[in-house]
Amino acid sequence: MILKKSLIVAGTLAVVLSCATNPFTGKKTMALVSNDQLFPTSFAQYNQFLSENKVVTGTSEANMVTRVGQKIAVAAERYLNANGYQGYLNDYKWEYNLVDDKTVNAWCMPGGKIVVYTGILPVTKSEAGLAAVVGHEVAHALANHGQQRMSAAYVQQGVALAGNIAIQNENDRNLFNQYYGVGSQVGVMLPFSRSHETEADEIGLYLMAIAGYNPDEAAELWKRMNALGGEAPPEMLSTHPSNESRIANLSALAPKAKAEAAKFGVTSFK
Numbered sequence: 001m002i003l004k005k006s007l008i009v010a011g012t013l014a015v016v017l018s019c020a021t022n023p024f025t026g027k028k029t030m031a032l033v034s035n036d037q038l039f040p041t042s043f044a045q046y047n048q049f050l051s052e053n054k055v056v057t058g059t060s061e062a063n064m065v066t067r068v069g070q071k072i073a074v075a076a077e078r079y080l081n082a083n084g085y086q087g088y089l090n091d092y093k094w095e096y097n098l099v100d101d102k103t104v105n106a107w108c109m110p111g112g113k114i115v116v117y118t119g120i121l122p123v124t125k126s127e128a129g130l131a132a133v134v135g136h137e138v139a140h141a142l143a144n145h146g147q148q149r150m151s152a153a154y155v156q157q158g159v160a161l162a163g164n165i166a167i168q169n170e171n172d173r174n175l176f177n178q179y180y181g182v183g184s185q186v187g188v189m190l191p192f193s194r195s196h197e198t199e200a201d202e203i204g205l206y207l208m209a210i211a212g213y214n215p216d217e218a219a220e221l222w223k224r225m226n227a228l229g230g231e232a233p234p235e236m237l238s239t240h241p242s243n244e245s246r247i248a249n250l251s252a253l254a255p256k257a258k259a260e261a262a263k264f265g266v267t268s269f270k
């Protein structure tokens, strides 16, 4: 019991010592798992995922995924630089891949590793629709949402980390997969919290708008996603539960996203 208590105290201390500022909200967030520790695991898991799945290259759809990914990445860099966060993305190694899989899903792992499944393209429909999805997923990564959940899980387990974890053992790798959803088992990833979803929606809208995509398309995308619900909701909906208030919020924020884009000289959208 005494041991357990001291572990919790140590865990709490580590949290206090490793708070990071979220560049989008200015709020202090828990970042027990640093980029140095997380990115090598992320990059290795990403490469493993690609080796075990069918990557599509050279098609117009694959080229669209690359184009959207690159534009969102540039938008993220411009946005962060303009807001005093130069260097925030230094350790990022952006990569964008289309994978041949009928699952309706897309994700971005820590460090800018993006995968879009061919199954989501009929739902995204247009390049702007795809930009809404990619912008949203990149926003989760930039705000370290998965990292925060991993950190919280470590603390709940009473693990004393004090800023020095490497994701070496299988338990930790499983935790990583659970929080980033890249394991072979579809549906393992837990849904993000509502506050993380709201945050990713807003940041994602800014990114797509700065990248030149019409932010009005985000609400339309989620309406189409919702329409796929019912008996067998798509993977994307199981991790990103959508509802009327989310869609209303996206519609309400679209003009703000356009105003944000105007600061970067972007005033027309496709």
Ligand SMILES: [Zn+2]
Residues within 6 Å of the ligand: 136, 140, 192, 196, 197, 200, 239, 240
């Ligand atoms: Zn989300």
